[in-house]
Structure formats: structure tokens, C-alpha cells
Amino acid sequence: MNYNEALEYIHGTYKFGRVLGLDNITKLLSLLDNPQDDLKIIHVAGTNGKGSTCSFINSMLISGGYKVGIYTSPYLESFTERIRINSENIEESELARVTEIVKSKVDNMVESGFNHPTEFEIVTAIAFYYYKEQNVDVVVLEVGMGGRFDATNVIKKPLINVITPISIDHTDYLGDTLAKIAYEKGGIIKDDCEVVMYPQDKESEAVIKEIVKEKNCTLTMANIENKEITQMDVLGQVFNCKVKDTVYNNLEIQLIGKHQVNNAIVAINVVRILRDKYGFEISDKDIYEGLKNTKWPGRIEVLTKEPLFIIDGAHNVDGAKSLCNTIDNYMGDKDITLVLGMLKDKDVRTVCEILIPRCKNVITTNPNNPRAMKADELKEIVNDLNKECASCDDIEKAVKLAIKKTDKNSVIICAGSLYMIGDIRSIVKKGDF
Structure with a gap:
């Protein structure tokens, strides 16, 4: 199988639709020896800001010297953007090779009477398999849609669950109220986990907090109000903020828009938990450097x-x-x-x-x-x-x-x-x- 054949196969599964549920992906990954179980994962759900937040986290971890897989969707110019390690797209030949491996397991599933996996399930399986094979230190994993029944939610226990801003979207699948949508997004939260949340409207926030309580999790609310933007133009922004006990002055980001400053603050909270609780060696210098180097094409x-x-x-x-x-x-x-x-x-x-x-x-x-x-x-x-x-x-x-x-x-x-x-x-x- 070459790259074009791999893409033809992946996109050819679009006809199987968008199915919310974990049965298919669970079976497919079991046939691949459950690579996701051996990965350290930061799982990110929300309506807006998921990709930017993932990118900030990814860049700060890379600055700290870690080998980081990042899984996002959709892609802008090349399908290989969706599966990256240290900001480098998966090589076309590698995508073809891993796709062929995953296809063989899909064929086994169908022959055994299981439903054919959807396109997103197949791509998610490819990503997990590739990241395990490449022995990445950590994966920044963006939810495709929703959370509770999204294929990425097959993971058992992430290091940190992240909830970015929630708003009305995909109402046919997720519900027609903020409370219903928040319930689906909050479905990624696992027992006894760390949760970082962007401050929400009252309706969404109440739902997430109830899930956090039921799951016995520790919730960190990103303090996006206690910030000062000192410089802003079309080339970037400079701001000050306080995260935990640390005041960060003159943080620089290339992404524009006040909301990107807020997303960066969420990401700093995530990285601080990785450092303070899990022992990741990420210095304040790495935080500054990672934020400054973050790029997220297609967003302003x-x-x-x-x-x-x-x-x-x-x-x-x-x-x-x-x-x-x-x-x-x-x-x-x-x-x-x-x-x-x-x-x-x-x-x-x-x-x-x-x-x-x-x-x-x-x-x-x-x-x-x-x-x-x-x-x-x-x-x-x-x-x-x-x-x-x-x-x-x-x-x-x-x-x-x-x-x-x-x-x-x-x-x-x-x-x-x-x-x-x-x-x-x-x-x-x-x-x-």
C-alpha cells in the first residue's frame, strides 16, 4: 500500500458515517494489542479552542525536551498534519505502512461479523499504533466530536482531562442545550483524574463540576481574568498572568485574539500540573519558549x-x-x-x-x-x-x-x-x- 492508496482507503470509509460509540474502536484496538494503554495522554475536549490549547501544550512539552505526539482534526493542507511527533507530520510512507496494518485488523473484524469502523475510528487507531511504536513520551489527544462516545475516549485514564470553551455545536449528535453538550464533553473525565477547565457559562460549568465531583477528580479552573495584555498587534501578543503561585510576566505568543491568551493560560495550568504532580521536567524557561514558538495555522x-x-x-x-x-x-x-x-x-x-x-x-x-x-x-x-x-x-x-x-x-x-x-x-x- 502506498500513500495515495492509504488515503483512498481511509477516505473510502467515510460512507460508514459518523457513529458515536466505543464498541468498534475498542474491538479494533484490541486486535492491535491496545497500544493506547501504554501511552501517557492529555485528553482535550470542548467546542472552541481545542486545537490551539493542544498546540500550546505540545510546544511547551517539546521545549522541555519531550517526544510529543499530537493528534488533531481536521487537517488544513495535508492529511499527515493530523498525526505529528514533535511538530513533524507523519511521513507519507509511514502512514501507508501503518494503515495497511490497521486495515488487516479491520478486515478481520468485518469477517467476524463486527460493524466496519468509521473513518475517524480508523485514523484514531492508526495514531495510537504509530505513537506506541514510536515510543513517544506523551500524547496530546484532541477529541473529534463530543467526548463521551468519541473514539478517542477509549483510553482508560489520561494524565489530565482538559475542557476548553463549550458552546452550541453539532446539536444533531450532542444535544440542543449547553447542559446536554457539556455532559457529552465531560464524558472524557475519568475517575480520580486531574481536570483543567476553561471558565464556562453557569449551565455548562455546573454540569462539568458535577461530573468532577462524581468521579472524585481534582478540578483546576484556569484563572483567565487575572491577566494583563501589554502588547497586541497582528503579529502576536505579550501578556502577564498568574498560574498557581507563579507570576509570569512578558509571555509572548504568535497567535492573535484575546481568546488565544486565555487558551495559553489554560495550557500553562496543564503544564504546571505535569510538572508539580507528575514530575515532568519543564522549567519556566520552557513555558516561555514553548508559548512563543507555538503556531496553529488557520486560526486568525x-x-x-x-x-x-x-x-x-x-x-x-x-x-x-x-x-x-x-x-x-x-x-x-x-x-x-x-x-x-x-x-x-x-x-x-x-x-x-x-x-x-x-x-x-x-x-x-x-x-x-x-x-x-x-x-x-x-x-x-x-x-x-x-x-x-x-x-x-x-x-x-x-x-x-x-x-x-x-x-x-x-x-x-x-x-x-x-x-x-x-x-x-x-x-x-x-x-x-
């Missing part, structure tokens, strides 16, 4: 400066609010052209209601995903909000139209589905305009 990421061209995966209401806060804080009265693409199972209208008033021009396009809303349908929603709008089915044509409409003193923002953001990132990097 600056691609060019003239014009200012930003991409952001603001695919839900909280993401749209964070993007608008960034616009207000960094872009003043500049004219903004928005390229927008959304998946139809999101709260599309509310996202549009938040973003559209901030923008002079709007161009809708189609994300590269079967669940994408058609550009013309999205255009109708924008028009309903009394905003003129152009639509382009082709993403590259949408980008070129945005550039045509924008002078060097204005701003282009491409937002919505991460399945679109990766394509735009590749287009802009080529620079063929």
Missing part, C-alpha cells in the same frame, strides 16, 4: 500584510464572536472583504448575523466537504441580512475576486469551515494572482 492567521489577508476557521457562533473581537481590536475602520464558506449543519444564519455587519464586501463559496452549504444558498442568507454579495462555487475564483475588490490598505478575511481554510491557505501561498 495572517498570510499577507499588503493587503492584510487573514484566514480563520470561525465555523460557529463563539468562533464568529472571537473573530469579530479581533476585527474590533486590530483593524479599526479598515474596509473588510469577507470570503465565507460554511457547512450546512452549522448555525449558519447566526454566524452571518455576527460577521456580515463588520464587512464591506462579502463573497460566498463552497467548502470542500460533502456537508458544505452551496455558495448560492449562503448568498441568499447574506442578502436577507441586507448585504450585497457575490458567490463563487470555486474557492480559487473567490479568493481572486476578493483580491480584486481590495486595495493594499484594506483587509481580506476568509472564514468559516476549516475544510475551506486549508484550500485558501494553499492558494495564497502559491501567489498565482
Whole structure:
């Protein structure tokens, strides 16, 4: 099996849908000798900020000299981004080799009468097998969706459970209230574990705290209020904060937006528990260096400066609010052209209601995903909000139209589905305009 054959096999399992439950992944991993049981894992769930928080944790651990696996989704430009060790993507040949091993076990399952695993279950099994084989020191594991029945939740006991901001999303699977969604996210919490939580709204927080109590866990609430941002621009931020008994002054991050400072504070709390409870050798210098080196593509990421061209995966209401806060804080009265693409199972209208008033021009396009809303349908929603709008089915044509409409003193923002953001990132990097 070569790389293209591996991808064809993995993506070919999309037809088996999205099944919430642990029976399939449990069986598949048992046939692989349960590699996940030999891994030290930091398990991260939430609606927003999971990837950024994982990336901050990953970078600080690498600065401390550890061999770190990080498992995230979706990818932006290359499938291999999803499985990384010390920020290096799994090699294509390695992905092909491990996929062939996992496929043989899937075939055994099906022959024995079990259901065929889903795409996410297969990729999760590939990641666990690869990380065990590569003898990583620790894995930073991002939940795919929800938590309680997510394939990643097959793990027995992580070092730390992390809960990032919870908001309304994936209501068909997780429930239509914050309490229901928080219950699903909190399903990753295991007995007698350390839990680090981003402060939530009262409804979500009450649910998580009840789970923590039932599971006899130790809860650390990240103190995101006791901070001071001393410098902020489109190239990064500098801030002060206090975590446990330590005051950290002049911490630097490249990620922009106030919410990223909060995510960094959550990550520092995680690393401090690794150091203080588990004996990880991570110095304050490693914390500073790790935060400064953290990159997380596609999240309010600056691609060019003239014009200012930003991409952001603001695919839900909280993401749209964070993007608008960034616009207000960094872009003043500049004219903004928005390229927008959304998946139809999101709260599309509310996202549009938040973003559209901030923008002079709007161009809708189609994300590269079967669940994408058609550009013309999205255009109708924008028009309903009394905003003129152009639509382009082709993403590259949408980008070129945005550039045509924008002078060097204005701003282009491409937002919505991460399945679109990766394509735009590749287009802009080529620079063929």
C-alpha cells in the first residue's frame, strides 16, 4: 500500500458515517494489542479552542525536551498534519505502512461479523499504533466530536482531562442545550483524574463540576481574568498572568485574539500540573519558549500584510464572536472583504448575523466537504441580512475576486469551515494572482 492508496482507503470509509460509540474502536484496538494503554495522554475536549490549547501544550512539552505526539482534526493542507511527533507530520510512507496494518485488523473484524469502523475510528487507531511504536513520551489527544462516545475516549485514564470553551455545536449528535453538550464533553473525565477547565457559562460549568465531583477528580479552573495584555498587534501578543503561585510576566505568543491568551493560560495550568504532580521536567524557561514558538495555522492567521489577508476557521457562533473581537481590536475602520464558506449543519444564519455587519464586501463559496452549504444558498442568507454579495462555487475564483475588490490598505478575511481554510491557505501561498 502506498500513500495515495492509504488515503483512498481511509477516505473510502467515510460512507460508514459518523457513529458515536466505543464498541468498534475498542474491538479494533484490541486486535492491535491496545497500544493506547501504554501511552501517557492529555485528553482535550470542548467546542472552541481545542486545537490551539493542544498546540500550546505540545510546544511547551517539546521545549522541555519531550517526544510529543499530537493528534488533531481536521487537517488544513495535508492529511499527515493530523498525526505529528514533535511538530513533524507523519511521513507519507509511514502512514501507508501503518494503515495497511490497521486495515488487516479491520478486515478481520468485518469477517467476524463486527460493524466496519468509521473513518475517524480508523485514523484514531492508526495514531495510537504509530505513537506506541514510536515510543513517544506523551500524547496530546484532541477529541473529534463530543467526548463521551468519541473514539478517542477509549483510553482508560489520561494524565489530565482538559475542557476548553463549550458552546452550541453539532446539536444533531450532542444535544440542543449547553447542559446536554457539556455532559457529552465531560464524558472524557475519568475517575480520580486531574481536570483543567476553561471558565464556562453557569449551565455548562455546573454540569462539568458535577461530573468532577462524581468521579472524585481534582478540578483546576484556569484563572483567565487575572491577566494583563501589554502588547497586541497582528503579529502576536505579550501578556502577564498568574498560574498557581507563579507570576509570569512578558509571555509572548504568535497567535492573535484575546481568546488565544486565555487558551495559553489554560495550557500553562496543564503544564504546571505535569510538572508539580507528575514530575515532568519543564522549567519556566520552557513555558516561555514553548508559548512563543507555538503556531496553529488557520486560526486568525495572517498570510499577507499588503493587503492584510487573514484566514480563520470561525465555523460557529463563539468562533464568529472571537473573530469579530479581533476585527474590533486590530483593524479599526479598515474596509473588510469577507470570503465565507460554511457547512450546512452549522448555525449558519447566526454566524452571518455576527460577521456580515463588520464587512464591506462579502463573497460566498463552497467548502470542500460533502456537508458544505452551496455558495448560492449562503448568498441568499447574506442578502436577507441586507448585504450585497457575490458567490463563487470555486474557492480559487473567490479568493481572486476578493483580491480584486481590495486595495493594499484594506483587509481580506476568509472564514468559516476549516475544510475551506486549508484550500485558501494553499492558494495564497502559491501567489498565482
